[in-house]
Amino acid sequence: MFIxxxxxxxxxxLGTPGTLTQVTDADYxxxxxxxxxxxDGYFFVMDKDGTVYNCDLENPDSWNALNYITAExxxxxxxxxxxxxxxxxxxxxxxxxxxxxxxxATGSPLSKVSNATIQIGCAQGYSAAQFxxxxxxxxxxxxRGRSVHFFPSNSIEPQEIASPAIQRIxxxxxxxxxxxxGGKLDGRILYVxxxxxxxxxxxxxxxxxxxxQWTSDNAGTEGYxxxxxxxxxxxxxxxxxxxxxEVFTFTPDVYQDxxxxxxxxxxxxxxxxxxxxxxxxxxxxxxxxxxSTSLNVQYSDDDYQTFSAARSVSMNxxxxxxxxLGMFRRRxxxxxxxxxxxxxxxxxxxxxxxxx
Numbered sequence: 001m002f003i004x005x006x007x008x009x010x011x012x013x014l015g016t017p018g019t020l021t022q023v024t025d026a027d028y029x030x031x032x033x034x035x036x037x038x039x040d041g042y043f044f045v046m047d048k049d050g051t052v053y054n055c056d057l058e059n060p061d062s063w064n065a066l067n068y069i070t071a072e073x074x075x076x077x078x079x080x081x082x083x084x085x086x087x088x089x090x091x092x093x094x095x096x097x098x099x100x101x102x103x104x105a106t107g108s109p110l111s112k113v114s115n116a117t118i119q120i121g122c123a124q125g126y127s128a129a130q131f132x133x134x135x136x137x138x139x140x141x142x143x144r145g146r147s148v149h150f151f152p153s154n155s156i157e158p159q160e161i162a163s164p165a166i167q168r169i170x171x172x173x174x175x176x177x178x179x180x181x182g183g184k185l186d187g188r189i190l191y192v193x194x195x196x197x198x199x200x201x202x203x204x205x206x207x208x209x210x211x212x213q214w215t216s217d218n219a220g221t222e223g224y225x226x227x228x229x230x231x232x233x234x235x236x237x238x239x240x241x242x243x244x245x246e247v248f249t250f251t252p253d254v255y256q257d258x259x260x261x262x263x264x265x266x267x268x269x270x271x272x273x274x275x276x277x278x279x280x281x282x283x284x285x286x287x288x289x290x291x292s293t294s295l296n297v298q299y300s301d302d303d304y305q306t307f308s309a310a311r312s313v314s315m316n317x318x319x320x321x322x323x324x325l326g327m328f329r330r331r332x333x334x335x336x337x338x339x340x341x342x343x344x345x346x347x348x349x350x351x352x353x354x355x356x
Contacts, residue, residue: 002060004036007108009045009236009326011060017216027063029053034125035081037088041102042109044088046071046081046228052090052099069108073117080125084135084151087289091122091137099154102182110270113156120149120158123170124170124178127193131182132206136161138170138178146170146339148204161204163337173198179228186252194228201225217260243298255340266345270303272330278355281325288345291315298324315343326354 001012007030011024029047037044042054050071057063059303071078071090080091087100088110096118102111120139122128123146127138133153139160140146149158149165162170177196184190189206192214201214201224216226227239227248237250248258255262285296296310313320337343 002036002038003150004032004045006032006034009036009060009269020051021061023061023063024064025061027065027067033080035079035091035128037081039083039086039088040109042101044081044110045089046078049077049079050076050090050097051087052081053296054110055217059243066107067089068111069099069112069114071095071099073112075099076121079122080137080348082126082128082135082137084130084156085153087156089127089135089151091125093119093140094119096120096122096158113270118158120315124127124175126178126182129180129182129191131191132184132189136180136182136204138175138180146173148191150191161209163211169200169202170195175202179242181228183230183250184233185237185250192225192230194224196224196228199224204278215231215263217263223264240242244314255342261338261340264335264343266333266335267304268333268348270330270332271350273352276329278327278329281351281354282330282353283321283323283349283351284325284333285319285321285349286313286315286345286348287347288315288320289342289348290318290320291341292344293337293339293341293343295320299325299328300332300334300337301330303330304332310336325350 001004003010003012010022011030013019032045032047035198039089041058043060044052044054046052051068053068056064070090074094076095077094078090082089082091090097098113098116099110100113101109103109120141122140123140129136135151137149138146147160148162150161151158173195174197177198179194182191191204203212203214214225215222226241228242229240231238239248239250293315295313297313298306298307298310311322313322
């Protein structure tokens, strides 16, 4: 196993016990960007100048000063190195460059993929995550600012997956400390982007193609999701708490986080039924799985500035509904759930009539 940070590297030989050895070869680069790639018997790292170095074949403890190739299609700096399919991907400030194993006899075994310089950069090296056959990272371009792009498993053309709302959050965020991971849980493929300094965690569900915000409760205050590292073993998924060092099982069958009921907030967009005339809402129905749990529903008629008093809806009722919700011009809803029970909601239906 090859382990590194931006200054040093180690090899771990598994055993009972294992042996951890620091790479001390003078030709190993003194400073590298996040990431390391293994391809065809070589480990690859990159520095901020975009120079990609490789170890000797099948020997991560041995590095040669002549074993390198430079991502130099543009003048920009290196940000991270990653792997996609059988390519080494140099993620830089404003571009991405791809390399393949050309089995060169001297120097780097890599050669550049012709005409494959992509005019999309990486906003933060620790945002890159390789999983489920693809590569995802927080991107940036000169024209549009920050976003999120994804290399699908069958393509070397990245696709943008960040919505305009997510792009606004990313462009306003302090990126000093960022962590990201990807995994698959109960059939859902998830990318978790922890903007630690900005105190927010954004999660993309590839299955539903939707974004959500995840939080952790810290003494009653909701902050970013504290689990910044992920691993899987067989049928189990594990998360590492970034400060306590505790390892938790990540499972869809538990509705608590370290013994506390998980808090759910769903906030709708603003609904006006196609006009700004006054309307009455006589019935609101919450469509979801029937379960022995309740939701608290509030609404706002002034663009999220103030909300009505919370009203409880039992999901054990059929249908689960509220009556007499008054008059409005444009309305949004907050739905909250805190309980050690499953929750799956599909829609909210409203009966609305134009006021006379």
